[in-house]
Amino acid sequence: MKAKLKPVCVLMAFSALCSVGAIAAEDTSAKNENACIFSRSIRNWQVLDNRHIVIWASAKEAYLMTLITPIDDTGITMTLAFVDKDNDGMICGRGSDSVAATGSSIHQIPSMISGMHRADETELQQLSEKYKTRLLPRQKDKNNSTSSVSSSASSSVSMQPAQTGS
Numbered sequence: 001m002k003a004k005l006k007p008v009c010v011l012m013a014f015s016a017l018c019s020v021g022a023i024a025a026e027d028t029s030a031k032n033e034n035a036c037i038f039s040r041s042i043r044n045w046q047v048l049d050n051r052h053i054v055i056w057a058s059a060k061e062a063y064l065m066t067l068i069t070p071i072d073d074t075g076i077t078m079t080l081a082f083v084d085k086d087n088d089g090m091i092c093g094r095g096s097d098s099v100a101a102t103g104s105s106i107h108q109i110p111s112m113i114s115g116m117h118r119a120d121e122t123e124l125q126q127l128s129e130k131y132k133t134r135l136l137p138r139q140k141d142k143n144n145s146t147s148s149v150s151s152s153a154s155s156s157v158s159m160q161p162a163q164t165g166s
Helices: 002-029 121-131
Strands: 036-038 044-049 052-058 061-067 080-083 090-092 098-101 111-119
Touching (some): 036 052, 044 121, 061 121
Antiparallel strands (some): 036 090, 044 052, 061 111, 098 111
């Protein structure tokens, strides 16, 4: 009897390991919505709509931030505050951090961040087309010079938005 149970136990253990491996492989393909950046590294941002903001930690490092509740005054307000609620020096998705429209004429409670992930060039291109704005640097022209999204470097977490245009 013991000899018959041994192969069954080995088979069950092997099945469990295979399924755990499949789950782990599936998780790595999904976007990490809990990405973090240091608040001092935020160089620029562009509001896409009242729940989505692209922020840049450098000229080539962009993140798409999604908010739990909309910020209704983003069309009028020119300044956002990225609130590091837990005082760890980082702004993270799926944490206690939030975004507020400062100087708003509408009473505005900060909106918590529901997720944030690093956006690659393909995603930025798709977002540019969807929201009819430029999120990627311009391609080189005949004079071999480039133009990129403007950056307002500041150690403050409250900043002015990116200037977009053609």
